Amino acid sequence: METLELGKIGLLIGFLLVIVGFWGILQQKNIIKIIVSFTILNTGINLVMVALGYIKGRTAPIIDDSVEQLANHNVINAIVDPVPQALVLTAIVIGFGVTSLLLAYAMKLFRAKKTLEINQFNDLKW
């Protein structure tokens, strides 16, 4: 238990959420359930990315009084990595955009065939 620190816990939980999300996408037959699994997959990937930037014992990357107290005016020894956090900020917003687009497509598909099972949509299958 002593070697289990916060970065590795976040990494493990992220990987497990990715596996659960993939299982939902592959196994379910209802379109809304597939979109819900897609959002769980997105959350898992974002957790993995933020966990990779965590450094043990340091604080958030905002320069205010607590950072200056922590490392004697030397910022580089007191904060975690700010680059993955900036990338995850973009990724969360884009994930929301993709989800809303998927739901608009699902509404149009339901209007066309009055059902939500993906087995009924076999117009393009040979």
Next chain:
Amino acid sequence: MNSEMIYSLIAIGIGILMLIMAVIAILNDKLSAAVIAAGVVSLFASVLFLLMAAPDVAMTEAAIGSGLSTLIFFYVLNKIKRQNA
């Protein structure tokens, strides 16, 4: 117990709850329960982001992932139920 072990234990507890809610979201038959379970997964992920020293990401995930995403799902479910009945 120093504070770092307390944070690790809280993170493990939140992680186990998150995985249980994710499995409920996939296995349940009612669509509204699945959507609410996905919203709870986003909420716990926001707390985990805060424990890993990322307050910007936590705020964004709470506002967009747990609030607006669940709202759009319920709009779509309402419209489908109205067209079905």
Next chain:
Amino acid sequence: MLRNFLIALVLASFGFIFLNLYNSYEPKTELTGIAAHYAENGASEVGAANLVTAVVVSYRSFDTLGEITILFLTAAIISFFLKLSNEDENKVIIHKGTSEILKTASQLLIPLIFLFGVYVFINGHLTPGGGFQGGAIIASGVVLAIMANPNMTINHTVIVWVESLSGVTVVIIGVLGIILGGGFLDSTLDGYGLGEFGTVFSAGTIPVIYSLVGLKVGAEISNILNKYQKSQKES
């Protein structure tokens, strides 16, 4: 039966890959590479106290421009889809009244929500927050207003003008950065230097850019949610 076996095979291979990645992961102990440069020179070059804001708006501003473009494209496609699928637009829609609690509470809460959203994106460079978070909070306030009062229509022209003007102004500030500063979307321009570190009017053009981004994101998400709300049919 074969389908379940193949799904289990795919998940097991993913699990094997992730297990190898997890076992060979060594947590970092020092900031290296580009993060060290941002941590040391971020306060003096850009002037923002929030280093994540400095990275998003100033150092990696091209990625933010790409994200704004993707959000704009999403809002446009959703308007296109949900407009053509309204087969009976001539039907008169009469909405039932909403409950008393919702109407009274929304009158109290909506100004506070808007004030909080504007505070979050104006102080994006000092405290955690920024344009995207503030825009999402403003969109939540707009959704509360729509739900409490279903007969209210949002003026489409206002949203289109706010969104377009914000986007064009961000690009104009970026081009001014090439002429007067160090590059595209640089935070220090020739006549508009960095202010005092830690106040609201510091960090050069970062508060201006982030406020415009916040208004644009709020207008786009409000437009998406308005389209979803209007496509419900009630009688």
